[in-house]
Amino acid sequence: MSENENKLTPWQEKNLEYQRRKAAEKKLEEEKNTPKKSRFTSPFQKKEASATTSETNEAESSDEALSEEEVTSAPSASQEEIIFSKLEQTAEEVEELRKPRRSFFAGSGQVFKKLWPAFVIALLVFLGAVYAVSPLSKIGSFTVSGNKSETPEQVAVASQLKTGDSIFSILRNKELIATKIEKEFPRIASVNITFRFPNHFEAVVTEYSNSAYVKRNDKDYIVLSNGYVIPTPVDTSKLEKLPVLQDFSDEQVKLFVKASEKLKPELRALMTTVTKTPTDATPDFIAIDMSDGNQVRVPLSQMSEKLPYYPSIAKQIEAPQVVDMEASIYTKPKEAYQAYLSQLSSSKAAASSAKEKKTTESSTDTTEASTTTASE
Incomplete structure (x- = not known):
């Protein structure tokens, strides 16, 4: 020190x-x-x-x-x-x-995390505003897909869309436009309007299929899968392999189509001609001629429940047979069944004639008795 x-x-x-x-x-x-x-x-x-x-x-x-x-x-x-x-x-x-100096950008990450949603919203609003005032906000094209019976031009006219229509207006009224097209064409089951950026629209069409034909006054009319009968007759030479209903009313046509649409396609394909054969017990009894040569008789109201049994029955019999499903299910050769029907018809005619004769005799006796009493 x-x-x-x-x-x-x-x-x-x-x-x-x-x-x-x-x-x-x-x-x-x-x-x-x-x-x-x-x-x-x-x-x-x-x-x-x-x-x-x-x-x-x-x-x-x-x-x-x-x-x-x-x-x-x-x-x-x-x-x-x-x-x-x-x-x-x-x-x-x-x-x-x-001490380390604090950077100017220190903590900016936390600030950005809080503000980025607002930044994104502001950016989207800006881009939307630019898009709304640009020509891209007007309809550019309208296409049609899924149509088989109506042309794209017909569907476009039915939609009532015009060049220059705002895409926002079209998007708001998509269901209304689809309804207009569906009402214009009975064959169209549904229409779905889709949008493709920036200004393209497409009408996706779903049509009803052909389910049968109905013959009226020697003319054939197409019956759609919803039971609607197209009022315009078709050329018989161009008919598809579909069942032909003989003189069915509109209500009976709808009942038949509704029941047949529940059946398997392979079973529907067997049906050729359908005829009304009412009985006293079953007013809606029908006869269905099958392509394998057999005939099925079944109540129209019970067709969707009873007809599915036919394929298993057909394997056990030799055509031509009649498969009667009115009450229970039994089979009989066509000739024998026709003879039975003829006999039954003759019996009914005889019984009806006897009844009329008896009624006439009873009426005559009553008249004579009234005349005698009056003279006395």
Whole structure:
């Protein structure tokens, strides 16, 4: 210890001890970490902003020496307090410069996470506004798919769409446009209007299939799968392999189509001609001629329940047979069945004639009795 250090006051000794401790801590920290450049302004000397770590150490050593000399020659306690205050300020500035500086973009990620939904909405609104005022917001094309009976031009006319119509108006009234097309063409079951960006529309058409024909006054008319009868007669030479209903009313046609649509396609394909054969017990009794030579007689109201049994029955019999399903199910050769029907018809005719004769005789007796009474 030097002579000057022996003359230090207790406060000066503490100050020197503080400076030595700070220097030791700084040296230990520099050994652990990569040296960093520091920028600060010392109250005793100025350094350039780009000074290196070694220059900073020399400045601090110079400051310590100067501080020790000033403290040694300090004439009073007030000067000591000033020196101590400046040393503390210098230490605080050094510590502040050692702290990593906060970047301008620090924390911007959190801000962006909060604001991005609003940014996206604003962008979409802007693009929508631009699209709404551009020519792309008007209908560009209208196509038709799925149509077999009506042409695309006919469907387009029925839709009542025009060049220059706003796509927003079309999107709002898609169901109304589809309804107009469906009402215009009975063959069309449904229409689905689809939109393809930027301004293209397509009408996807689903049509009813042909289910049967009905013969009226020697003319054939198509019956759709919904039971609707097309009022325009068709050429018999172009008929599909569909059952022909003989003189069925519109209501009976709908009942037959509704029942036949529940049957398997292979069973429907066997039916050729359907005739009404009502009986006293079954007014809706019908006879269905099959392509395999057999004939099935079944109530129209029970056709969808009883006719599915026919394929298994047909495997057990040899055509031509009549499969009667009026009450129970039994089979009989066609000739025998026709003879039975003729006999039954003759019996009914005889019974009807006898009944009429009896009614006539009864009426005559009543008339004669009335005449005798009047004469008396």
